[in-house]
Every structure is written in structure tokens, then in C-alpha cells.
Amino acid sequence: AKAPSxxxxxxxxxxxxxxxxxxxxxxxxxxxxxEEKNAQFTKQSEQKRDIEDAAANLETLxxxxxxxxxxxxxxxxxxxxxxFTEVFTRFFGSGSADLSLTxxxxxxxxxxxxSVNPPGKKVSNKNLLSGGExxxxxxxxxxxxxxxKPTPFCLLDExxxxxxxxxxxxxxxxxxxxxDSTQFVIITHKHQTMAAADSPYGVTMQEGGVSTMxxxxxx
Numbered sequence: 001a002k003a004p005s006x007x008x009x010x011x012x013x014x015x016x017x018x019x020x021x022x023x024x025x026x027x028x029x030x031x032x033x034x035e036e037k038n039a040q041f042t043k044q045s046e047q048k049r050d051i052e053d054a055a056a057n058l059e060t061l062x063x064x065x066x067x068x069x070x071x072x073x074x075x076x077x078x079x080x081x082x083x084f085t086e087v088f089t090r091f092f093g094s095g096s097a098d099l100s101l102t103x104x105x106x107x108x109x110x111x112x113x114x115s116v117n118p119p120g121k122k123v124s125n126k127n128l129l130s131g132g133e134x135x136x137x138x139x140x141x142x143x144x145x146x147x148x149k150p151t152p153f154c155l156l157d158e159x160x161x162x163x164x165x166x167x168x169x170x171x172x173x174x175x176x177x178x179x180d181s182t183q184f185v186i187i188t189h190k191h192q193t194m195a196a197a198d199s200p201y202g203v204t205m206q207e208g209g210v211s212t213m214x215x216x217x218x219x
Contacts, residue, residue, distance in 0.1 A: 070107040076148060077101070077112070083144035088116070091136050091170050095119040099141075114141060135162040136171075143174055150182055157187045165192065172196045 004012075027033075081099045088097035096117045103110035116137045117123050129137065139159060146154065160171050168190055175184050176196070186193055194200055202214045 066108060073107055079148050080144050083147045084140060087140045087143045087147070087174070088137075090174060091140055091167070092118055095121070097137070097140065116140075131162040132164055132167055135159065136167055139171060139174075143178075146178070146182075150178070152181070153183050153185070155185045155187075158189070160186070160188055160190050160193050163190070168192045 077099070084099050085097055088095070096115075098115045100113045100115065101107075101110045102113055114126070114137065116126065116129065116133070118129070118133050123129060126134070126137075142159075160168050163171055169192065172193060175186070178184070186197070188194060198217075200216050204212050204214060206212055
């Protein structure tokens with residue numbers, strides 16, 4: 001091959017010199033700066049991996065919690081649904097009642113729909129129920145939940161107020177059937193409920209502005 005001319009060599013040398021000049025002055029601390037930046041990068045990379053691992057673990061934990069929540073809710077709902085129909089029959093004698101899910105395909109956000117049809121009625125809107133029927137339907141759901149997970153103590157405040165005498169008697173019967181394992185405290189003005197209590201407590205005002213507690217043991 002033909003050797004490059006002297007002019008060509010000088011042009012190449014000038015180009016290299018220009019490139020070197022563009023690099024600027026030599027940074028004597030470059031190696032130390034590199035080591036510092038590299039250490040920071042390594043540390044931050046490790047932190048990034050730790051965060052990614054923690055996020056993955058959280059996602060796995062959330063999935064496990066969601067699965068157990070769905071299973072627990074499903075089991076509880078099915079049990080309460082059975083209790084609901086049984087308690088409804090005890091309260092109303094006949095008719096039909098059911099619980100359904102508003103979003104059965106999404107158990108984590110679904111609501112629960114209550115359907116009640118007293119004897120001789122086909123109710124499409126719960127507002128068409130009488131006051132006593134609404135109260136008894138609410139008590140049906142309350143006791144259906146209570147039967148699924150009973151507690152040693154239960155406080156009921158004026159829940160029997162809208163009930164007529166016949167339904168009040170059914171309410172008292174249900175409370176008595178559960179009172180062996182649960183102590184019920186019922187705030188009421190209904191004479192039937194008062195008469196059924198083992199230990200009635202009353203508040204009277206014999207003097208103006210002075211309340212007095214009276215109690216009677218009927219056992």
C-alpha cells in the first residue's frame with residue numbers, strides 16, 4: 001500500500017491534537033470521584049433491589065390476605081344466609097327471605113342485598129313493608145349474624161318498639177332461646193319485654209331533677 005503523504009500525516013496529527021484539546025484539562029481527582037460515584041451506585045442498586053424485593057413480598061402478602069378474606073367472607077355469608085332464612089321462619093311463620101350478593105364476581109367489594117317477603121306479600125321495594133315488618137326484618141338479620149358468632153353479652157336498645165304484641169312475643173322467644181349462653185340487656189318501654197326480663201331495672205324521678213334506679217329480681 002502507498003504510504004500516506006506528509007501532509008496527510010500532519011492533518012491526522014492536528015485532528016488528534018484538537019480532540020485532545022476538546023477534552024479539557026486533566027482531572028487528577030477523576031479516579032477518586034469514580035470510586036465515590038461507583039460506591040454510591042452500588043449502594044443505591046442494593047437499596048433498589050431491597051425495595052423491589054419488599055414490594056414483591058407485599059404483593060404476595062396482599063394476594064394471600066385477599067384469598068383468605070374472600071374465603072372467610074364467603075363462608076360467613078353462606079352461614080348467615082342459612083341463619084337468616086331460619087330466623088325469618090321463626091319470626092314470620094311463612095313467607096320467604098334471602099340474602100344475595102350485589103357483585104358475586106368481586107367478593108372484596110360486593111354489597112349484600114336483603115330480600116324479605118312476609119306471608120301473603122310479594123314485596124319488590126322494602127319501603128312497602130310496614131314499620132313492624134321492617135323492624136322484624138332487621139332483627140332477623142341481627143340474630144342471623146349473632147347466631148354465626150355469638151357473644152357473651154348483647155345490648156339491644158328499643159329494638160322491639162315498632163313490634164305489635166304477636167311479633168314482640170316472637171322476639172322475646174328468640175331472646176330467651178339464646179339467653180342460656182348470652183346475657184341480654186334490653187332497653188325497652190314495651191310491657192311484654194319488661195315482664196319477660198329476669199332482672200328489670202327502671203329509672204324514676206321521685207324528686208324533680210333527681211333520677212333514682214330501681215331494680216327487681218324476678219328469678
